[in-house]
Amino acid sequence: MKKLIMLIISLIPLITKGQNREWFKNVFTGSWVNASSIRALNKTKSPYKSQNEISYIVELDFDSVLNVTDSLLVGAPSIHESNSFYVYFRRGLMANSVRTSVNYGDSTETEMGYEVAGADTFLYLYHYDIDKKVQAKEKYVRIPKNSEGAFQYMVNSILISGTYTYTDKRGTLQTVRFTKDGKITGFGTYCTYYINTDFVAGPENNVDEIIFNLYANDQKGYGFEIKGNTLCFYNTEENADHSEIKLGKLQYKFTKVKGTSPKK
Numbered sequence: 001m002k003k004l005i006m007l008i009i010s011l012i013p014l015i016t017k018g019q020n021r022e023w024f025k026n027v028f029t030g031s032w033v034n035a036s037s038i039r040a041l042n043k044t045k046s047p048y049k050s051q052n053e054i055s056y057i058v059e060l061d062f063d064s065v066l067n068v069t070d071s072l073l074v075g076a077p078s079i080h081e082s083n084s085f086y087v088y089f090r091r092g093l094m095a096n097s098v099r100t101s102v103n104y105g106d107s108t109e110t111e112m113g114y115e116v117a118g119a120d121t122f123l124y125l126y127h128y129d130i131d132k133k134v135q136a137k138e139k140y141v142r143i144p145k146n147s148e149g150a151f152q153y154m155v156n157s158i159l160i161s162g163t164y165t166y167t168d169k170r171g172t173l174q175t176v177r178f179t180k181d182g183k184i185t186g187f188g189t190y191c192t193y194y195i196n197t198d199f200v201a202g203p204e205n206n207v208d209e210i211i212f213n214l215y216a217n218d219q220k221g222y223g224f225e226i227k228g229n230t231l232c233f234y235n236t237e238e239n240a241d242h243s244e245i246k247l248g249k250l251q252y253k254f255t256k257v258k259g260t261s262p263k264k
Helices: 002-026 035-044 047-053 150-159
Strands: 031-034 059-062 071-075 084-091 097-100 109-117 120-128 134-143 162-167 173-178 193-195 209-212 220-227 230-238 245-256
Touching (some): 031 035, 031 150, 035 047, 035 134, 035 150, 097 120, 150 193, 220 245
Antiparallel strands (some): 031 059, 031 134, 059 071, 071 084, 084 097, 097 109, 109 120, 120 134, 162 245, 193 209
16 A cells, blocks of 8 residues: 555656646747737827837747657747746646746846637736735737737737838829838838837937848838838938937828738
């Protein structure tokens, strides 16, 4: 009997590890974006105005978990740089969480878990204080697979994506389409666009900017503003001491076609 009890006790970690492995396979996959950052962008329609409300870890990116053993590396970039951390196949302080190597802010420990609300599943980073109580928690929303990167895809989706009409330099009405994964058609020879979200480096980095054909010979940037269903592009101008830029002359005014929401 004693040998049987000892055998059961010795198997418990293996059973738990197996259960966690299945949990990782089913839930900890794909890419996720911080929910508070999504709220900030929806509210301001401006990456620059949202910068202080955007989480340090803006997205979570999981590699395939099919061959993991006891840990998994998770991409966790900020708006300024790439970061990563490990999650471990060890049950955390809650039934729905596991341990991580995350260590930032005032929390003494951070775990990752999930919560289900209706048909939706959300990931959370739980930050604990010294008494092992949840000090704060950050919610993450799953993002469809795309070629742009989870956070940038969400920025594009909230701010720009859709079909618009505009009048070109010849006075002709044109139709332009911005996709969620950073593609554009109908605006000259430009085929890609990129919205700047990193305002850490300076100077002259203090307005919202959209850049077409980034890193190509014909790269072109404009300052932009979103006013209801109108998207305005401006030239930018330096101030006297070259420390800041401001919006200059209006170059293009795009009017969004009602009900347009591209799939990609």
